[in-house]
Amino acid sequence: MNKRIKEILSWYRSENPGTIKNLYHMLMHGKLGGSGKMVILPVDQGFEHGPARSFAPNPDGYDPSYHVQLAIDAGLNAHAAPLGSIQTIAKEYAGQIPLILKANNSDILNKGSDPIPAITASVKDALRLGCAAIGFTIYPGSSKSKQMYEEIRKIAIEAKSNGLIVVIWSYPRGSGISKKGETAIDVIAYAAQIAAQLGAHMIKVKPPTDHIELEEAKKVYDKYNIPISKLDERIKHIVQRTFNGQRIVIFSGGPAKEKKEILEEIKMINKGGAFGSIIGRNTFQRPRNEALDFLEEILDIYKT
């Protein structure tokens, strides 16, 4: 085991060996194996945004097998999906790539201003399906955050005692914050901190903008002259604010964009010291060959 992997695992020394085993598998898997960096393919958009919106650009994506095959062929570290997809592919692809079972999901058929995902899978599912991790979304800023935090508390303790990794998608949203505030630098930093304090082993957040949402926070950013104008500075900021870099924080890609723009963004994410990317629509909505090439370019960035 190389020094970097040893260092990363040392941050989790209070955890059971089973959890460390799964972290090790994920960190060592794929083309980035052993580098301490990760790229993960998440495909829960069928549930979250509806199937046509998600898969019409590349209809092969209606098939859950398409995605896990793409993740394997591209040499990614892991694949994340909701129960139905995982259940469809788990036996055929058993052991070929670490799987993250998304244990809660939202649809947009009834969202309201303060959404809360439904718990759609359990630790028992993750174990029978051979998953390495449980994924869970929280919406800091929602008036229902208390309920979400308490749900993950209960699931996390069960997951940990059975040797699974806990991954939290921390997406600020809800009546407490503005639309612009959802990706504000102070809010994303806060969201990452909350996920870490809830006991997450890995945390997924969106790349932050230079907007500052909270009045009290603004004063501090100004007073200490915290550099946040460039993306790499902001990424560095988030990583530091998450236990001084001692939690695996990865960044999502967001809505489909120009390839060049994304690569530029990921270069900055990497430069800022992020642990990797979790990138869905920008890959699976392109034709397979294009997606594979694109992912190779992304992996190359993280290899440097």
Added chain:
Amino acid sequence: MNKRIKEILSWYRSENPGTIKNLYHMLMHGKLGGSGKMVILPVDQGFEHGPARSFAPNPDGYDPSYHVQLAIDAGLNAHAAPLGSIQTIAKEYAGQIPLILKANNSDILNKGSDPIPAITASVKDALRLGCAAIGFTIYPGSSKSKQMYEEIRKIAIEAKSNGLIVVIWSYPRGSGISKKGETAIDVIAYAAQIAAQLGAHMIKVKPPTDHIELEEAKKVYDKYNIPISKLDERIKHIVQRTFNGQRIVIFSGGPAKEKKEILEEIKMINKGGAFGSIIGRNTFQRPRNEALDFLEEILDIYKT
């Protein structure tokens, strides 16, 4: 065991020996060990106020290890933090200082007028992580106080039957009282009483002002001419109202202030007969050496 420690423990004689053991450990630990006084380092501000606001003044504080090391080096009695922080440091610092697991937490991304913290950790967590106590925040004055009181009732009985200490942070807040009323002398006294009646072994409140919030209370304070103009008088008042001094009541430091001002305040708190201070931002937001010197001055006050 000296007379004062014996006396303090006698107030808890209905409790299990396990709880007494943990109280004894906490009372005997650090530079104030055996004096019956305590200074505790609480670091939940990352969750409660956001990471940048809490740790930008002294970026070492982003690392949970920094705080527990500071508490040990300063010779404090205990360190309190949420699940994520405790989980990060529990194995490496096992046994070196009593730990208080903050079992519920609020963030400020969606507060509304009647906030209620989310339960973020359990008694099971406290036991596996080797903690001495469970910490829990209640907001008397909130329209959701019933729910909070019932949550702590349930957690407290489980904690006690497993030999843990129950510490209640009693912070008046919510639609039932004015902003000024949150630190009013009658309200703080009431909040301490409620925490004691809910079965807390240790109670944390804010230093009260001389404002009186409740009409009915005002009549009584006037009629009996209760002295509350000076801080030490008010502290004495709070301690007396908490089972006539038979519960460990400690006082928080509040927002960062001038060093001199705090030391003056703590002198009054000590003079009033408080059991100690729980002081976070005023220490961890200063550079380490400064914080250590400052804490030494605070401990010196309590030693007299």
Added chain:
Amino acid sequence: MNKRIKEILSWYRSENPGTIKNLYHMLMHGKLGGSGKMVILPVDQGFEHGPARSFAPNPDGYDPSYHVQLAIDAGLNAHAAPLGSIQTIAKEYAGQIPLILKANNSDILNKGSDPIPAITASVKDALRLGCAAIGFTIYPGSSKSKQMYEEIRKIAIEAKSNGLIVVIWSYPRGSGISKKGETAIDVIAYAAQIAAQLGAHMIKVKPPTDHIELEEAKKVYDKYNIPISKLDERIKHIVQRTFNGQRIVIFSGGPAKEKKEILEEIKMINKGGAFGSIIGRNTFQRPRNEALDFLEEILDIYKT
């Protein structure tokens, strides 16, 4: 066992022997032991009204031990208090007087128009602390009465199966009735009936006025010319309406009054056939010697 005690216990013959044992202990305890009458000292005002308002008139009362000692020295039948107080005194005074654990409590920091107490203690607490009974407050007339009735149903069945007595404080209150209606004769009678139907073994109500709150009730009182002009008539009325005298109904004293006035009231309560008084502020807010003399006079009334 004398005939009267035998008769009283016969009303509870469906209950477990454990509950009967505790009823017997309470009925036989103190200076009224064996008379079928009871005087009880309740001290939950620190929680219900705040500590200063409750104990400033006689600061010894800040100490929970003061009250149980007072109840013992005065030769009362039982002492009732919330969890924190009982926890403080239970070990030292174990076995010296029957204890009633108040299992729910309200504070006045956020009341609203339809208050509902928080559940603050459990049957498990009552058992470990050696209590004879669980006390529980309901507010008939509140829009939340369904929730309260269901809470006591759940706690009562657990209490009974563990051999405890169930005492219900039945205090009409809330948006369903007028302020004056809270002590109206028809409402108090109704409140006592509800408590009895909820399975209470002992019921505490306030002495009723001759006001009639409900239109429908008024017609009946008029038609049958029910005598309610004098207090003893009203007490008799309440006792009769509570299973024809086959439930132990006791009456509270209310806010502090002139000694003479209270003694007169208690004479009427006794004349009306009540089972006794539950009297707090009017005793513990007086100096101890005065309180002891006063309680002796009250006991003397019930002895006749």
Added chain:
Amino acid sequence: MNKRIKEILSWYRSENPGTIKNLYHMLMHGKLGGSGKMVILPVDQGFEHGPARSFAPNPDGYDPSYHVQLAIDAGLNAHAAPLGSIQTIAKEYAGQIPLILKANNSDILNKGSDPIPAITASVKDALRLGCAAIGFTIYPGSSKSKQMYEEIRKIAIEAKSNGLIVVIWSYPRGSGISKKGETAIDVIAYAAQIAAQLGAHMIKVKPPTDHIELEEAKKVYDKYNIPISKLDERIKHIVQRTFNGQRIVIFSGGPAKEKKEILEEIKMINKGGAFGSIIGRNTFQRPRNEALDFLEEILDIYKT
């Protein structure tokens, strides 16, 4: 995934994906990865035969870490050991080689004629420690076989529902058979069949002799002229009798022997179509370098 691995996994298609994942990991791990063959290092002799007898020949073996490091460095498929050993190494070696937790063990301090191992670990242990499989020994031929079969039935169903592999060590022994019968061809075939019928995914037996123990069996072997004179014929016989080759059957090495003798035996085992070897004393009782060379030769046999 190559054709052979696909074929092997297809035999287990009724199992949960989690079990398939763990089988895949074990089949793909080490130098034989992907060949459909396995060599496993089992070290439970400290418990089964006593520490000196097991480790005196090579005292490094007293350290549980020695064995797992040996298995990793030799490129084996898995390492099997009892709870204490696994607990010692699980965190440090997490993820580096599939682990089989031996869940029952015998000592020889009190064997009697009908031994039965004690259950010494649980599925819960296997999950928290990150194991891929549960190992369990049965003694067909013992008068206590009913109890053992029922123990594994209970553990196996729990293991399978949590995605673990079930490995049965099937060792004929006890008052029902002769000493010579313990390795008789008919008895070993029978023992493998019983393990398969009890739901084992992998089965470990000893290489059989050409002795036939059971009268009834003898008639059949004679009548059908089943070839069992050579070891490879006997191995082929065992594999066929275990669901016609559709269960992974591996063979133990037995007591320490001359290196040449063992290699010859393993050649025959491989020739007979076995899935591999589980070989303990013959490797860990030699000096490390010798053991590594020896294991390489064994692996080379299975590669052909």
Added chain:
Amino acid sequence: MNKRIKEILSWYRSENPGTIKNLYHMLMHGKLGGSGKMVILPVDQGFEHGPARSFAPNPDGYDPSYHVQLAIDAGLNAHAAPLGSIQTIAKEYAGQIPLILKANNSDILNKGSDPIPAITASVKDALRLGCAAIGFTIYPGSSKSKQMYEEIRKIAIEAKSNGLIVVIWSYPRGSGISKKGETAIDVIAYAAQIAAQLGAHMIKVKPPTDHIELEEAKKVYDKYNIPISKLDERIKHIVQRTFNGQRIVIFSGGPAKEKKEILEEIKMINKGGAFGSIIGRNTFQRPRNEALDFLEEILDIYKT
């Protein structure tokens, strides 16, 4: 934390932080604190041999408080006793010395040839009483060893998940071995190995003689010419056989002997690399002052 303590704790890195905390407390307590050595006072002889036989030589010992006070005053690391004793002293001595709750015990009123202790306390007891560890006796060599091993398996997993230490008293006994074999070098080594494999964190055995009980073992000792003629050689042998020194193995003192003889024995035990002594009758059966002097001499040996 010094290097030796860090090294010892590293052997238990798969365990929960709570268990590490208790190990740290025990290793740091008393006059040997920080040395990596331990002396423990066990007093279960009242149960095991009867009270008069145990305490008549020094009648102060009938009082459970006598022993815990002796252990504290002598500066030992821990005190071990059955439920009744612990329950008697736990509150008064809470926190003053780590306690080991003996969770099973035998009496000699009905022993038979294959004794098995009764389980006399639970993990729940240990937690409410504030104990650091659970102690459990097994008798390898008994025909009932299966039952004992399975009992400790169940208790150990509960103890570990609640942060307690598991101490196994491994005493060979029963129909499987001769009387002389109970302390034979091969049998004691085997007994220590079994305890370690059952997941014990600390192991207590008797000092072995140079007798070899098992035929198979004798061959090995002879062949490898293992030095066992002197006690220090035998101790070294036991420690090595217990995970190559990576489990805390301590040695009992056995029946009361001449002081000089014991000190000589302990010198050899220390020289052999043992982690310490657990010594009961030889101390508590002497007058207090004599016992204190004697224990000081023992501690001095371990300090060197």
